[in-house]
Amino acid sequence: xxxxxxxxxxxxxxxxxxxxxxxxxxxxxxxxxxxxxxxxxxxxxxxxxxxxxxxxxxxxxxxxxxxxxxxxxxxxxxxxxxxxxxxxxxxxxxxxxxxxxxxxxxxxxxxxxxxxxxxxxxxxxxxxxxxxxxxxxxxxxxxxxxxxxxxxxxxxxxxxxxxxxxxxxxxxxxxxxxxxxxxxxxxxxxxxxxxxxxxxxxxxxxxxxxxxxxxxxxxxxxxxxxxxxxxxxxxxxxxxxxxxxxxxxxxxx
Numbered sequence: 001x002x003x004x005x006x007x008x009x010x011x012x013x014x015x016x017x018x019x020x021x022x023x024x025x026x027x028x029x030x031x032x033x034x035x036x037x038x039x040x041x042x043x044x045x046x047x048x049x050x051x052x053x054x055x056x057x058x059x060x061x062x063x064x065x066x067x068x069x070x071x072x073x074x075x076x077x078x079x080x081x082x083x084x085x086x087x088x089x090x091x092x093x094x095x096x097x098x099x100x101x102x103x104x105x106x107x108x109x110x111x112x113x114x115x116x117x118x119x120x121x122x123x124x125x126x127x128x129x130x131x132x133x134x135x136x137x138x139x140x141x142x143x144x145x146x147x148x149x150x151x152x153x154x155x156x157x158x159x160x161x162x163x164x165x166x167x168x169x170x171x172x173x174x175x176x177x178x179x180x181x182x183x184x185x186x187x188x189x190x191x192x193x194x195x196x197x198x199x200x201x202x203x204x205x206x207x208x209x210x211x212x213x214x215x216x217x218x219x220x221x222x223x224x225x226x227x228x229x230x231x232x233x234x235x236x237x238x239x240x241x242x243x244x245x246x247x248x249x250x251x252x253x
Contacts, residue, residue: 005094012093013086017056020085020113024078027117031124044072056082085113095238100140107133108191108237112230115184119226125180130187137190154189157197161185181225188233196240203232 029036040049047069053059060079067074088109096102111133118124141147161182188197207228236243 009090009094013090014056015086016089017082017086019089019110020082021054021056023085023110023114024081024117026129027114027126028121030126030128031118031122045070056086081113081117085109100144104137104140104191105237107137108233111187112226112233115180116224116227116230119180119224123178123224125178125184125226127180127183130184134187134190137187141190149193150190153192153194153197154186156194157185157189157201158182160198161201178225181229184226184229188229191233192236192240195244196236199240199243200229200232200236203235204228207231 025040026036040054041047044067047067049059050068053063053068057079060074060082063074065074065076065079066072089106092102092105092109096105111130114129115125118126118129138147141150165179165182185197185201188200191197192200204225205228208223208225211228212223
């Protein structure tokens with residue numbers, strides 16, 4: 001039994017690393033209106049990569065973090081991202097096993113990995129990505145007979161974010177929240193209840209504020225919020241209800 005769990009965990013890590021490598025392609029090509037079906041190429045010399053070069057983690061290590069053809073340095077974020085994706089897939093399997101909860105979590109991770117990369121590189125939220133992720137999520141909620149609960153959550157969260165963005169724009173004459181950040185909370189609403197969704201917004205804003213205070217030197221540049229929404233949603237998805245229960249117990253509720 002333990003042997004099979006270890007085998008499946010390693011398998012999920014490999015799948016996660018492979019999928020994350022593909023997600024990186026999706027996140028970098030769609031905003032540039034490029035096809036995602038073409039072969040991968042070096043970002044410096046545009047030479048098509050060998051099959052071994054595109055193997056997640058292994059290709060990076062075998063080439064010693066450099067392009068096989070032009071020897072340009074490959075950013076270490078490629079390696080770290082593939083490791084992160086593998087670990088997230090493996091972790092969720094170890095927590096949930098092969099269940100619908102695993103499917104929900106993998107959809108969440110997949111959508112947010114793509115959207116986070118796109119937001120960091122281009123300040124773009126790719127609507128078709130979260131919409132495609134929303135479709136199986138809605139089907140799962142229907143199977144679980146919780147569709148209307150999460151539909152209400154999605155409506156409340158989207159409306160709340162829209163009002164915050166609208167009021168902030170009227171007051172400051174600047175966009176406090178991007179349109180993509182607002183719309184992606186429709187997706188978040190089908191992941192967690194609106195109470196937990198509000199908690200993700202609070203945590204994402206807190207993380208973004210801390211990041212901005214530490215890293216953001218040019219105040220004209222916006223902060224990519226989606227990565228912080230991703231981190232906040234992960235935390236809340238696994239621990240949010242425990243936090244709310246603890247908080248309400250302090251209030252005697």
